[in-house]
Amino acid sequence: MPDVVIIGGGLMGMLSARELCLSGLQVTLLERGQTGQEASWAGGGILSPLYPWRYPDGVSALAAWSQARYEGLCQDLWRESGVDPEWTLSGLLMLGVAEELEARRWAERWKAVLEVFKGSDPRQWEGALGEGAGIAGLWMPEVAQVRPPRMVRALRQSLEKLGVEVLEGVKATGLLVRNQTITGVATQGASVAAERVVVAGGAWSGQILTESGIHLPVEPVQGQMILFRGQPGLLSKMIMGRGYYLIPRRDGHILAGSTLEYTGFDKSTTAEASKELREAAYTLVPALKSLPVVHQWAGLRPSSPKGIPYIGEHPAIKGLYVNAGHFRNGVVTAPASACLLRDILLERTSSLDPAPYVFPCSPSSRSNSKERREV
Template identity: 40%
Template sequence: MHIAIIGAGVSGLLTALELIEHGCQVSIFDQQQAGQAASWAGGGILSPMYPWRYPQAVNTLAQNGKTLYQQWNQKLQPLTGIDFEIHDTGMLIFDESDFEIGLNYAKKHREPMQHASYLDGNPLQQVNSRINSKLEQAIYFPELSNIRNPRLLQSIMAYLKQHPLVRFFEHRPVVKLHIQQHQIGYVLDESGIKIEADQFVIATGAWSQHWSQQLDLDIPVHPVQGQMVLFKAPAQWLPTMCMNNVMYLIPRQDGHIVCGSSMAHCGFNTLPDSTTKQNIVDACLEMVPELAQFPIVKQWAGLRPSSPTGIPYIGQVPEIDNLWINAGHFRNGLCMGPASAQLLRQLMLKQPTDINPALYSPERLSKPVMV
């Protein structure tokens, strides 16, 4: 079976990995360089931030993210020479209003990876001596990790580009779906070149609403800008991830510290601005004042694929037999990515599913309201 995947972010790339493992031939198309949108721009925390603030359907996909990435890294690293750099740092959360629900979350939802303990005073300083002395208490999640998403993407792309079942087409936007008798007969790129396949997958992230008119569906996926700042400290300088008021610090193994993030509804604008940068820096220095001695080496913004509840659309597009979607992951595309791709592969190949697909069904998409 030949499958054309439209979109080469983490959702499209992981979907391709799943399908070629089961013998499918895959062609991947992206409007720009692959892996350069939200997948590259995010922080790489392998858990939803404050999982108790999300629907359980989000956490069901996210809870296996770390394990599945570990398995893929074990398979791909010997072939690509690129380590995903899954960094087992744990996380400190300083939001006192979340302490009670955070401490009870793991037991209530049977997610041992979300086990947390309350720390104050000397035990807190022992876990992370860099934090502001004014922050006197926190809840600590020792099992939480982060992944270095640019390296993850580089490794997956290197593997796919040398795979005999894969064809890769970057800087080749697909713009038109040719629909006839509840089937996609072919799609057209912006040059009018016809692309044929047996099945098609939409994995276009923040750009997914583009297909609404052609499919006569309301696809409520919109871009939400998030800005990031990158510091460079010595290797292993910051021992844990830190989070307060939805701002976070994420240490990489080599001393880079990713700081974020923001939320702005500004269309497809990816230009960072100085005010937001300063807000991020101020919030992070409030958690770790010593960070001010190190240089900021980079600043950027990405576009999250916002959906109404953050629950992605995964499955067959209504009324079209050979069109599938894997999009709308909002802030948690990286940690939900492996399980999302696995679920889509199971549905496409008519295999038993590990989780209830109805929670993510594109049947939730409605016809547009006529005015």
């Protein structure tokens, strides 16, 4: 019997599995499809919240902790797997930002390097920018990026090397609970016994818990993106403008994103979204008009009411933990979230304050959980 079963094989689930395994626990990870193929694969990989001063402190704390350690984590994963997650210090240039005072206060509190510019041509910062890109903005030189498809592939191979049992194509259908204590996970096949279960199912986390009568306010929010194929050198910095972003990859591809759509679990792409993203990209960098769009896709972000994830143990069911609800900041906050979850589960003192991320304590979360007996 494993020490811990983790439901969900995205970035959050795999990083949690890695941290727990490195701490000496035997871990089994269940993934309904293939590991790393949902929002973790689809994300842009900017290692900062977009307009970070607009988020609660709980998000900033996770992001700051992760940013300081991301390069080292990527080096470890590269060494373990042979796959380079492409951690790249691109910097983030945000255009048309009027919240100078809020941004400065945020930067001072979190010791972030931030430069304000206004009334000057932003093309002195990035030559490919168009005239309509905006004349006021912020420059954050210490913001890096990773390439999520490579990041999750490196993680998957790392887990194999560490000996984590990864079961793909295995859908969790319910939690096994006896006397308000976790005893395992029911699946479409055989049940998996365990005294500790972590739900890290991304946008599906609320649904997974609802099937066991437990309420967690995490719902899907769709984001569509497109990818331009180009040559390295057209764009050197990540660009944010008018709510859209451009991310240059090392091989010359440029990712443009993203939409924000409340469509349930629908991941369909649309021509309307493609047009919206192309027009936004052309406004920021006119030279993109000459590049082909080679791919369009959609991912489902795990939205929580204030964008603060839930990390910790259920208040009434012993052995049930959750690591979900990161909304648009899953990639940047994942290392901190996984380490905080590890510390809570192992009852260690953490360098991160767990208070902002406690499981929502409502009547439904305390008393309506359906007990299922093992078979």
